[in-house]
Amino acid sequence: IDQVRPRVDPTPEEREKLRQVASEIIERTRAATSSRVPEADVMQVGSTARGTWVRGDRDIDIFIRFPPDMPRDELERLGIEIGHEVLPSGHEEYAEHPYVKGTYMEYDVDLVPCYRVKEASDIQSAVDRTPFHTTYIRERLNDDLAADVRLAKQFFKGIRVYGSDLATRGFSGYLVELLTCEYGGFVNMIEQIADWNPPVTLDPADHGQASFDDPLTVIDPTDPERNVAAVVVPEQVASAQHHSRVLLKQPATDHFFHDGGSSVSKEDVIEHLNKRDTHPIAIQFDAPDLVPDQLWPQLDRSLKGLQEGLSRAGFEPLRGEAFSEETAVLLVECEVSQRPRIERHEGPPVHVKGHANSFYENYADDSDVYGPFIEGNRYVVERPRTFQTPVEYVEESLLDVALGVDVRRELERGYEIFVNDEIAELTSSFDKELGRYFNPKP
Amino acid sequence: IDQVRPRVDPTPEEREKLRQVASEIIERTRAATSSRVPEADVMQVGSTARGTWVRGDRDIDIFIRFPPDMPRDELERLGIEIGHEVLPSGHEEYAEHPYVKGTYMEYDVDLVPCYRVKEASDIQSAVDRTPFHTTYIRERLNDDLAADVRLAKQFFKGIRVYGSDLATRGFSGYLVELLTCEYGGFVNMIEQIADWNPPVTLDPADHGQASFDDPLTVIDPTDPERNVAAVVVPEQVASAQHHSRVLLKQPATDHFFHDGGSSVSKEDVIEHLNKRDTHPIAIQFDAPDLVPDQLWPQLDRSLKGLQEGLSRAGFEPLRGEAFSEETAVLLVECEVSQRPRIERHEGPPVHVKGHANSFYENYADDSDVYGPFIEGNRYVVERPRTFQTPVEYVEESLLDVALGVDVRRELERGYEIFVNDEIAELTSSFDKELGRYFNPKP
Numbered sequence: 001i002d003q004v005r006p007r008v009d010p011t012p013e014e015r016e017k018l019r020q021v022a023s024e025i026i027e028r029t030r031a032a033t034s035s036r037v038p039e040a041d042v043m044q045v046g047s048t049a050r051g052t053w054v055r056g057d058r059d060i061d062i063f064i065r066f067p068p069d070m071p072r073d074e075l076e077r078l079g080i081e082i083g084h085e086v087l088p089s090g091h092e093e094y095a096e097h098p099y100v101k102g103t104y105m106e107y108d109v110d111l112v113p114c115y116r117v118k119e120a121s122d123i124q125s126a127v128d129r130t131p132f133h134t135t136y137i138r139e140r141l142n143d144d145l146a147a148d149v150r151l152a153k154q155f156f157k158g159i160r161v162y163g164s165d166l167a168t169r170g171f172s173g174y175l176v177e178l179l180t181c182e183y184g185g186f187v188n189m190i191e192q193i194a195d196w197n198p199p200v201t202l203d204p205a206d207h208g209q210a211s212f213d214d215p216l217t218v219i220d221p222t223d224p225e226r227n228v229a230a231v232v233v234p235e236q237v238a239s240a241q242h243h244s245r246v247l248l249k250q251p252a253t254d255h256f257f258h259d260g261g262s263s264v265s266k267e268d269v270i271e272h273l274n275k276r277d278t279h280p281i282a283i284q285f286d287a288p289d290l291v292p293d294q295l296w297p298q299l300d301r302s303l304k305g306l307q308e309g310l311s312r313a314g315f316e317p318l319r320g321e322a323f324s325e326e327t328a329v330l331l332v333e334c335e336v337s338q339r340p341r342i343e344r345h346e347g348p349p350v351h352v353k354g355h356a357n358s359f360y361e362n363y364a365d366d367s368d369v370y371g372p373f374i375e376g377n378r379y380v381v382e383r384p385r386t387f388q389t390p391v392e393y394v395e396e397s398l399l400d401v402a403l404g405v406d407v408r409r410e411l412e413r414g415y416e417i418f419v420n421d422e423i424a425e426l427t428s429s430f431d432k433e434l435g436r437y438f439n440p441k442p
Numbered sequence: 443i444d445q446v447r448p449r450v451d452p453t454p455e456e457r458e459k460l461r462q463v464a465s466e467i468i469e470r471t472r473a474a475t476s477s478r479v480p481e482a483d484v485m486q487v488g489s490t491a492r493g494t495w496v497r498g499d500r501d502i503d504i505f506i507r508f509p510p511d512m513p514r515d516e517l518e519r520l521g522i523e524i525g526h527e528v529l530p531s532g533h534e535e536y537a538e539h540p541y542v543k544g545t546y547m548e549y550d551v552d553l554v555p556c557y558r559v560k561e562a563s564d565i566q567s568a569v570d571r572t573p574f575h576t577t578y579i580r581e582r583l584n585d586d587l588a589a590d591v592r593l594a595k596q597f598f599k600g601i602r603v604y605g606s607d608l609a610t611r612g613f614s615g616y617l618v619e620l621l622t623c624e625y626g627g628f629v630n631m632i633e634q635i636a637d638w639n640p641p642v643t644l645d646p647a648d649h650g651q652a653s654f655d656d657p658l659t660v661i662d663p664t665d666p667e668r669n670v671a672a673v674v675v676p677e678q679v680a681s682a683q684h685h686s687r688v689l690l691k692q693p694a695t696d697h698f699f700h701d702g703g704s705s706v707s708k709e710d711v712i713e714h715l716n717k718r719d720t721h722p723i724a725i726q727f728d729a730p731d732l733v734p735d736q737l738w739p740q741l742d743r744s745l746k747g748l749q750e751g752l753s754r755a756g757f758e759p760l761r762g763e764a765f766s767e768e769t770a771v772l773l774v775e776c777e778v779s780q781r782p783r784i785e786r787h788e789g790p791p792v793h794v795k796g797h798a799n800s801f802y803e804n805y806a807d808d809s810d811v812y813g814p815f816i817e818g819n820r821y822v823v824e825r826p827r828t829f830q831t832p833v834e835y836v837e838e839s840l841l842d843v844a845l846g847v848d849v850r851r852e853l854e855r856g857y858e859i860f861v862n863d864e865i866a867e868l869t870s871s872f873d874k875e876l877g878r879y880f881n882p883k884p
Contacts, residue, residue, distance in 0.1 A: 197793050198819065215819065234819040238792035242816065245799070276812075277783040277830070314777075318786055318824070335756075340777050341719040344760055350680035350884075351639050357687070370718075373882035374684065377640065377657065377676040382760070388719070440815035440824075442792075 065116030079113025288406035298404025305402030347379035507558030521555025740846025747844030789821035
């Protein structure tokens with residue numbers, strides 16, 4: 001920990017510089033706002049407002065809080081107008097509503113309009129909640145706890161569970177702050193996480209009423225109805241538990257600084273496939289032009305759809321993964337490469353006369369069919385199977401499986417299939433991803 | 443039916459001959475018995491006593507009924523002694539107790555000692571019940587019904603469901619007699635069977651109390667506690683239903699006279715395997731020296747054990763069969779011929795700390811293992827699989843599966859494995875059996 005702190009604590013110069021830049025932006029924003037809506041105010045939020053940013057982070061988040069009775073379209077119009085005035089080189093992005101993002105003195109600045117509501121329970125959109133979070137955390141953090149939050153954030157980054165985005169589905173910055181506060185520091189938090197027995201529920205403000213079906217529940221101190229950890233999946237809870245134990249057992253700075261994993265070469269992939277003797281099939285297509293939080297749920301759903309399809313067809317997926325850069329890839333590794341030409345098909349019990357007779361007559365004279373014969377009390381046939389190999393299945397049925405809507409659109413435009421050793425070709429775009437796939441770790 | 447009757451009804455000459463021969467044997471048996479045990483009597487039983495034998499049958503069954511207070515060893519001794527006196531060329535066989543079997547005037551004669559009890563409920567061994575069955579059926583059968591019993595027996599033979607032996611597990615002669623009586627004739631019986639909705643219960647004497655967990659229950663008119671159809675398996679009930687419907691829909695003498703099915707050549711087998719693209723494995727060994735009723739349950743159990751083993755190992759049996767002549771064969775057709783070198787192995791949930799740590803440490807440094815990694819809330823590894831092919835499995839694990847005791851003993855002495863096209867070699871002993879296997883019918 002003593003070795004990590006200097007690497008995550010901002011230097012005095014960095015703090016001073018950030019304070020100055022933030023003040024300037026706030027002043028400029030106040031000026032641009034008060035001339036238009038005198039009742040509005042301006043507030044710095046996020047980790048740089050809370051003193052919990054990790055050394056080198058250069059994000060300044062400024063919220064412009066308008067009166068709650070302002071119509072939404074006016075709030076949006078004014079937010080954009082002020083944003084462009086303060087950040088002339090900025091561009092618009094979209095969360096709950098549009099905001100302006102730009103750089104100022106080499107800092108990344110978000111200028112976000114929201115409503116200034118009295119209580120967190122009165123919020124009109126999710127961003128209205130952010131100022132309450134900042135106020136809550138600021139009131140509870142002293143310098144020591146803020147330093148431990150930085151350690152905690154770096155640790156969660158290092159073990160790849162940091163971030164509430166939908167590719168990670170892990171721990172948000174606010175969640176890490178709450179956990180560090182609630183457990184009174186980094187080391188105790190790690191010790192507690194190591195011993196968690198999910199489902200785990202924390203309620204820092206002791207005001208929760210709703211119950212949540214999540215492995216980890218942290219009731220938002222500013223909103224009793226909200227689980228701050230709602231996005232965290234069981235994998236990420238388990239991963240945090242695993243790495244907390246490892247850190248306690250064998251403390252090392254490595255745990256805090258993930259090297260991204262080693263990439264693999266074509267030859268490595270082929271060596272792994274020889275060692276595994278599995279039957280991978282991959283589908284490569286143009287990645288839909290979506291932000292990650294829209295793209296990843298679609299890729300996840302599409303991968304699951306493909307795996308379920310291959311499973312129904314009898315090829316027994318062992319493991320699979322989706323990759324995305326300019327192209328996207330759905331990779332499924334099958335245990336079974338080939339099925340017989342025939343498949344067993346059970347008919348009705350013989351005593352269910354109507355159905356049984358139809359079944360029997362349907363198959364009795366078909367020379368491609370073995371049977372009908374009787375097993376137990378039922379007719380059974382062995383009839384020609386539709387797909388003997390994963391490739392046959394994918395070629396005929398890929399568009400019949402459950403797919404994300406934009407993934408489907410791209411697949412309709414075209415895709416390429418890679419089978420067995422051919423997937424080594426994918427290292428040209430996905431050598432890191434394949435590296436992680438063939439060296440799976442917690 | 444008019445065409446079948448002349449083929450199953452005994453000729454007047456045959457009847458007269460049988461009557462004469464039976465009388466002679468009964469007289470000889472009475473003479474030999476009364477000199478030893480004056481209270482004993484002699485009774486002809488079985489189908490030739492009931493007038494329900496099918497033309498050409500040459501079985502005469504004679505029971506010697508001793509007083510019920512005679513010690514069992516004396517009954518056995520006297521039964522054998524009298525048997526040898528009446529049938530000097532006879533030999534001993536064993537059912538509930540020993541009896542003598544021999545030929546007399548070209549008839550096959552059984553001379554069986556039993557106890558002469560007052561009521562069927564007083565029986566001391568199963569054979570004591572037979573005389574009651576004969577009396578019951580004789581009292582109910584007129585010539586027309588007896589003729590219909592002959593039709594029914596021939597039909598059940600023709601569709602391969604006749605016999606309560608443990609290779610057939612079908613309809614005994616007594617059961618066919620009861621069904622024909624109960625339904626008032628052959629045609630009505632067939633119509634009723636076609637419409638059966640199992641479980642079916644018949645109670646000709648209307649005295650049943652026990653309930654049976656069988657698809658077909660016919661309460662023995664001479665014993666309210668006994669299901670005459672207890673041995674009949676669901677397959678044979680369904681088969682009787684199927685063929686009854688076919689007979690009613692397309693009456694033809696073929697249904698009564700089974701041709702035994704066509705046998706297959708080596709080339710036929712290979713053609714079938716190419717058409718099916720399955721992966722058969724067969725184990726051939728010396729058939730244990732057992733009577734069929736002891737052998738078949740052991741072969742059935744051994745086949746099931748082998749199928750379950752192959753299934754657990756991931757080779758997905760499609761169908762299987764046991765054959766027996768001088769050698770016995772267990773044949774299992776697999777859907778999957780090869781598994782990867784690795785297999786997925788799920789560990790404990792990560793939060794179950796003790797087990798989770800042991801699991802992790804057990805695998806973490808094993809270079810043959812992929813992982814541990816986390817899926818859901820659990821550790822998972824991909825570890826080397828023990829058996830990649832059905833042959834590897836059989837070579838290592840055949841003696842670990844559930845086997846009949848005498849089958850195991852023979853397998854310990856040695857066996858030969860046949861894989862894929864090699865099973866065509868088995869046509870040298872089992873061309874008929876393989877013919878039925880590759881032309882499965884109800």
